Amino acid sequence: EDQVTQSPEALRLQEGESSSLNCSYTVSGLRGLFWYRQDPGKGPEFLFTLYSAGEEKEKERLKATLTKKESFLHITAPKPEDSATYLCAVLPYNQGGKLIFGQGTELSVKP
Amino acid sequence: DGGITQSPKYLFRKEGQNVTLSCEQNLNHDAMYWYRQDPGQGLRLIYYSQIVNDFQKGDIAEGYSVSREKKESFPLTVTSAQKNPTAFYLCASSPDRNSRNEQFFGPGTRLTVL
Numbered sequence: 001e002d003q004v005t006q007s008p009e010a011l012r013l014q015e016g017e018s019s020s021l022n023c024s025y026t027v028s029g030l031r032g033l034f035w036y037r038q039d040p041g042k043g044p045e046f047l048f049t050l051y052s053a054g055e056e057k058e059k060e061r062l063k064a065t066l067t068k069k070e071s072f073l074h075i076t077a078p079k080p081e082d083s084a085t086y087l088c089a090v091l092p093y094n095q096g097g098k099l100i101f102g103q104g105t106e107l108s109v110k111p
Numbered sequence: 112d113g114g115i116t117q118s119p120k121y122l123f124r125k126e127g128q129n130v131t132l133s134c135e136q137n138l139n140h141d142a143m144y145w146y147r148q149d150p151g152q153g154l155r156l157i158y159y160s161q162i163v164n165d166f167q168k169g170d171i172a173e174g175y176s177v178s179r180e181k182k183e184s185f186p187l188t189v190t191s192a193q194k195n196p197t198a199f200y201l202c203a204s205s206p207d208r209n210s211r212n213e214q215f216f217g218p219g220t221r222l223t224v225l
Contacts, residue, residue, distance in 0.1 A: 043117075101153035101154040
């Protein structure tokens with residue numbers, strides 16, 4: 001069964017304290033992996049797409065990486081405005097375009 | 112501005128009533144999706160449509176219905192058969208009908224059953 005697990009469920013950081021969020025997945029074949037940011041009461045905002053192991057994408061303080069079993073979202077020197085829930089989703093080959101989402105990691109960055 | 116709009120932002124429903132949530136996109140995307148989000152759970156797919164006049168059930172379609180008469184519109188009806196409809200509903204679209212590309216989300220509608 002295709003599955004996505006994100007860890008930790010919640011992460012509290014001090015401003016400037018770098019860390020990583022994990023997204024582990026099991027799929028029969030991976031077409032793509034997506035990272036989203038979601039603020040409370042709002043729709044998810046697209047961040048990155050990764051298609052193959054070894055691929056990396058960066059945007060400001062965020063860097064996403066991909067292996068054959070997991071993806072990491074690295075946050076370098078976070079600021080309070082980075083506080084949000086980060087969602088990971090995978091697109092398997094055999095699901096007709098349906099994304100499978102993890103439960104998210106709630107990140108809180110304190111000044 | 113291009114984007115996805117959902118209305119209303121908040122919706123209150125009495126038990127036994129059907130309600131329709133609106134989703135419109137002006138991105139010229141082929142595929143559209145409806146998700147439900149509950150606290151502590153990941154997004155769950157209700158219905159999706161990859162082309163006009165065609166749609167498929169997602170993982171939790173029972174108690175919901177959709178239509179896709181126009182490329183830019185994909186309304187969701189929550190029927191009285193949906194036993195626990197209180198949730199945050201999200202509409203998304205994707206440029207590729209085979210959904211190789213990322214999905215872009217609207218701002219959501221929060222439905223509360225009184």
